[in-house]
Amino acid sequence: MCDVSIRERDIQAALTKDKGGQAVLTSWTSESTTSKFDGHTSTIRNIRAKYHLQGRRGGGELGGLGEQGELGEQNEVCYVVKYNTPRGADADEFYHLIFVNECNFYTKVLPSLNEVLRQIGERPLCFPTCFHHSLERGKEFIFLENLRVCGYRMEDRAVGVGAAQASLVMRELARLHAASYLLQARLPHDLLEEFPFLKTEWTKEFNLGSDWPGFVRGFLNTQTLMFEKMGGCEKVVAWIRKISPQVGDLYDKQLQRMPPFATIIHGDCWVNNMLFRYDDSNRPIEVVFLDLQGCRKASVALDLQHFLNLNVVDEVRRPGLTSLLKTYHESLTRVMQAAGSPPPFTLDQLEEEYINKGFYGLLYAIMWLPNMVKRPEEASDILDSDADRVEAERRCILNMVDTNPLLRSRILSVTDEWMARGLLC
The missing domain is CATH 3.90.1200 (Aminoglycoside 3'-phosphotransferase; Chain: A, domain 2)
Structure with missing residues (x-):
């Protein structure tokens, strides 16, 4: 389930910085990792993003989790996102x-x-x-x-x-x-x-x-x-x-x-x-x-x-x-x-x-x-x-x-x- 506080354009921006301008986001999911033990100063989620590389043979490049394959095959990468939520x-x-x-x-x-x-x-x-x-x-x-x-x-x-x-x-x-x-x-x-x-x-x-x-x-x-x-x-x-x-x-x-x-x-x-x-x-x-x-x-x-x-x-x-x-x-x-x-x-x-x-x-x-x-x-x-x-x-x-x-x-x-x-x- 996607979190409304995390915008797709921001995932794409992170992906571009990480994997380069050829990386194109195709889908993503998120899961909460916030713990009450941490004091809860932020909401923390894992973002698992799937992407392909334009003009490159997909799979496994640059730390992705995919397997090598044909042009445009999907790769996957995971980020930690800390974000604020309004409290007053x-x-x-x-x-x-x-x-x-x-x-x-x-x-x-x-x-x-x-x-x-x-x-x-x-x-x-x-x-x-x-x-x-x-x-x-x-x-x-x-x-x-x-x-x-x-x-x-x-x-x-x-x-x-x-x-x-x-x-x-x-x-x-x-x-x-x-x-x-x-x-x-x-x-x-x-x-x-x-x-x-x-x-x-x-x-x-x-x-x-x-x-x-x-x-x-x-x-x-x-x-x-x-x-x-x-x-x-x-x-x-x-x-x-x-x-x-x-x-x-x-x-x-x-x-x-x-x-x-x-x-x-x-x-x-x-x-x-x-x-x-x-x-x-x-x-x-x-x-x-x-x-x-x-x-x-x-x-x-x-x-x-x-x-x-x-x-x-x-x-x-x-x-x-x-x-x-x-x-x-x-x-x-x-x-x-x-x-x-x-x-x-x-x-x-x-x-x-x-x-x-x-x-x-x-x-x-x-x-x-x-x-x-x-x-x-x-x-x-x-x-x-x-x-x-x-x-x-x-x-x-x-x-x-x-x-x-x-x-x-x-x-x-x-x-x-x-x-x-x-x-x-």
Whole structure:
């Protein structure tokens, strides 16, 4: 069944960019892949397009899925399409902003970063190819390469990732950050002047039933009840109650753009925004990042905090933190030195910055881990501010304390770590 929000002319435009001017769309179908676990900031669909190549013998060219045959035989290709749906005037402004972030990253920032890497003999950054986009208000969309059909897959958010996947992510985040540093070095002005959309911090425009601090406090209120029900979490409960009234100011402090750590970062490094490719022995060999709606200029440590605290299993993260930071720093250094530049900070300075940004990682872990470990039947739209939905979510989280063992193990591994580091006290 075709979706009325996706226009045939836009599929043709994506097809032309992907396969060339000789590609002619003949038919298409779509299927939803949107999940309530994702926060539902976009509607996401797979578009499976059939086409033929004018003046060419059809079949299999340029990554199509058809078989070789006679002139005009149909080929097939699959795209991922993220698009906005109207939600009301106030909310529409926020959703427009995050589409501006993502589309501008793919069409302006990423080509610039990849050109810097090309000049020093480095491969491009690992993101899907963008084939077409629109920022028409209320009708925003972006067509992206569908890497799942090429064998890439997403890890289980409830379980988290192990050492091999974590190392890949740390190396690739370092390449993203290094390319951003190198681009800044080549510009006569700041990255914020080169890419003005990065000046707008999306949390300042958040207005989905409340402002951002109010939204965060709603989660903290529920999680306070969750920790109380778990028992033995008095220090965690006291910390949440202490920081909750000033959480907006504390969060903003984490976002301050201070040298030498501030550069372009992903901004939403959790496992659902990553796809992994595996070899024949089922070893992870590549990671690709998705969803740049939260990209910003900020400390590189925010990406590391977000990824490590929410996604890396405890037996890897805690004993292996120094090793993971070293992996990141070695990758960053290698790219910088390929351009004849020193790394912007030492490993010791990175470790200090990581600890200094612990509030950011701990806050996101407390907010999001309960949702990440939910079973499918427990899923809900976490951005829905309806009072009945919020109350149902609260009952669900409290019930999970008794029924979902992953909740206790995953979230307490993070709070215990930051308690030992002296942040949570």
